[in-house]
Amino acid sequence: NVLILDFGSQYTQLIARRVRELNIYCEIYPYSKIPEDLSGFKAVILSGSPFSVRAEDAPHPDLSQIRGKLPILAVCYGAQYLAHFFGGKVEPSDTREYGRANLSVIKDAETLFEDITENSQVWMSHSDSIIKLPENAVRLASTSDVLNAAYRIEGEETYAIQFHPEVYHSTDGKQLLENFLVKIAGTKQTWTPGAFVDLTVDELKEKIGDDKVVLGLSGGVDSTVAAVLLHKAIGKNLYCIFVNNGLLRKNEFESVLDQYKHMGLNVKGVDASARFLDALKGLSDPEEKRKAIGNTFIEVFDDEAHEITDVTYLAQGTIYPDVIESVSVNGPSVTIKSHHNVGGLPDFMKLKVVEPLRMLFKDEVRRVGKELGIDKELLGRHPFPGPGLAIRILGDITAEKVRILQEVDHIFIQGLRDWMLYDKVWQAGAILLPIQSVGVMGDERTYEQVVALRAVESTDGMTADWVNLPYEFLQKTSNTIINRVKGVNRVVYDISSKPPATIEWE
Numbered sequence: 001n002v003l004i005l006d007f008g009s010q011y012t013q014l015i016a017r018r019v020r021e022l023n024i025y026c027e028i029y030p031y032s033k034i035p036e037d038l039s040g041f042k043a044v045i046l047s048g049s050p051f052s053v054r055a056e057d058a059p060h061p062d063l064s065q066i067r068g069k070l071p072i073l074a075v076c077y078g079a080q081y082l083a084h085f086f087g088g089k090v091e092p093s094d095t096r097e098y099g100r101a102n103l104s105v106i107k108d109a110e111t112l113f114e115d116i117t118e119n120s121q122v123w124m125s126h127s128d129s130i131i132k133l134p135e136n137a138v139r140l141a142s143t144s145d146v147l148n149a150a151y152r153i154e155g156e157e158t159y160a161i162q163f164h165p166e167v168y169h170s171t172d173g174k175q176l177l178e179n180f181l182v183k184i185a186g187t188k189q190t191w192t193p194g195a196f197v198d199l200t201v202d203e204l205k206e207k208i209g210d211d212k213v214v215l216g217l218s219g220g221v222d223s224t225v226a227a228v229l230l231h232k233a234i235g236k237n238l239y240c241i242f243v244n245n246g247l248l249r250k251n252e253f254e255s256v257l258d259q260y261k262h263m264g265l266n267v268k269g270v271d272a273s274a275r276f277l278d279a280l281k282g283l284s285d286p287e288e289k290r291k292a293i294g295n296t297f298i299e300v301f302d303d304e305a306h307e308i309t310d311v312t313y314l315a316q317g318t319i320y321p322d323v324i325e326s327v328s329v330n331g332p333s334v335t336i337k338s339h340h341n342v343g344g345l346p347d348f349m350k351l352k353v354v355e356p357l358r359m360l361f362k363d364e365v366r367r368v369g370k371e372l373g374i375d376k377e378l379l380g381r382h383p384f385p386g387p388g389l390a391i392r393i394l395g396d397i398t399a400e401k402v403r404i405l406q407e408v409d410h411i412f413i414q415g416l417r418d419w420m421l422y423d424k425v426w427q428a429g430a431i432l433l434p435i436q437s438v439g440v441m442g443d444e445r446t447y448e449q450v451v452a453l454r455a456v457e458s459t460d461g462m463t464a465d466w467v468n469l470p471y472e473f474l475q476k477t478s479n480t481i482i483n484r485v486k487g488v489n490r491v492v493y494d495i496s497s498k499p500p501a502t503i504e505w506e
């Protein structure tokens with residue numbers, strides 16, 4: 001197990017993902033909450049930070065429990081922190097670097113740089129520089145602008161690097177992490193999907209015994225993988241509920257329900273479309289729509305859960321990014337991200353919560369899903385928001401608007417599949433705009449709806465850019481939509497990035 005101490009860098013989660021990609025397990029802790037018992041950890045990585053070490057309110061944790069006892073890799077802020085407090089000097093300098101730099105390794109006999117090519121590209125992002133190393137430190141590498149790009153503290157397995165090995169643009173970053181974790185710290189690369197499945201199934205069996213578990217399936221990757229894992233552990237005692245809120249994609253409810261049944265899951269499909277539409281009647285504010293949908297879901301789910309006698313557990317598909325306590329950038333205080341999946345349903349459910357995926361990143365969930373034999377198409381599905389098409393119909397919702405959007409969305413998504421573009425896109429969908437525009441069809445003047453198409457690439461939804469879809473594809477899709485979907489006479493393509501726009505329009 002590897003401990004990653006978070007100083008608030010935007011890249012901390014990326015460090016964890018890279019480590020996990022090496023099949024090594026790791027956990028992120030805020031710098032202010034270093035675990036008291038370190039016996040389970042074999043190595044420590046100190047993250048970067050938006051702070052300057054010279055700032056009064058910068059993170060200044062006591063590392064005496066760790067230094068000299070466990071191998072340390074200090075990244076960026078971590079490297080400056082060690083330098084600043086142990087006899088070196090950190091200052092704002094004219095040689096600050098952002099972006100690409102090339103690493104010149106001085107001590108290439110060092111294990112840390114084994115199998116790393118000379119002049120390897122590394123990613124820099126710092127405004128302070130280490131201008132003097134601590135007394136007992138040896139310089140390991142430089143770049144053209146930064147003398148102390150890497151150093152080691154003599155007599156300890158403590159390494160410090162100014163660049164970010166976790167970033168994709170650091171070409172040999174993964175090799176460096178592997179050198180540190182495997183060759184220096186001796187961690188084992190045993191964190192594989194197969195090992196996770198075996199371990200988790202055993203743990204679930206042990207924890208749940210003969211008790212019953214209820215789980216809400218959404219058609220998404222997380223809840224599906226959670227369900228299959230639990231099913232493997234406790235079989236028929238897992239009761240799945242799949243609610244149709246009437247705001248899913250065209251035919252989605254029927255086809256996904258069918259797939260679930262084929263997978264052997266004990267699943268009940270509940271069509272509550274009318275109840276949701278009713279709750280949404282007259283609402284046009286996005287947050288009010290979200291609230292109405294959330295509350296209705298809880299009511300429907302609760303009614304269904306009551307049909308099952310003697311349930312003890314509520315299972316959820318919560319994943320690691322929803323759980324990690326992140327360090328607040330605005331001050332030394334520690335905040336916990338609030339998220340719709342964390343905390344679960346309200347108290348009245350009175351069920352114990354089980355979350356078999358709470359330590360996994362999204363890509364790991366997919367790998368586990370693959371290991372469990374879940375259909376590739378299901379695992380590769382784009383993310384889809386819980387409130388569904390309700391937040392892609394701007395303004396108030398009617399059954400007719402849902403029908404129109406379902407048709408448009410279906411043509412767009414099916415088109416992406418047919419043109420082999422689906423897997424190149426992170427998320428895609430159509431938005432029904434609350435305006436009408438003039439058109440002409442045959443000899444008739446029309447005055448009909450406008451739809452926007454949106455397709456983005458992203459890794460986590462936090463930032464995103466629009467996808468440069470082929471003009472020919474857009475042309476064909478637009479034609480098909482206008483010819484086939486009654487009520488639509490204009491199609492536009494959204495070319496906004498996030499930030500400053502968001503992925504959804506509401």
Ligand code: XMP
Nearest residue numbers: 290383384385386387427461498502503504
């Ligand atoms: P935005 O629009 O904030 O979306 O750029 C980022 C990601 O979050 C999804 N999203 C939601 N998911 N409930 C959800 O479950 C919501 O209310 C919600 N709003 C946005 C969005 O689809 C995208 O993947």
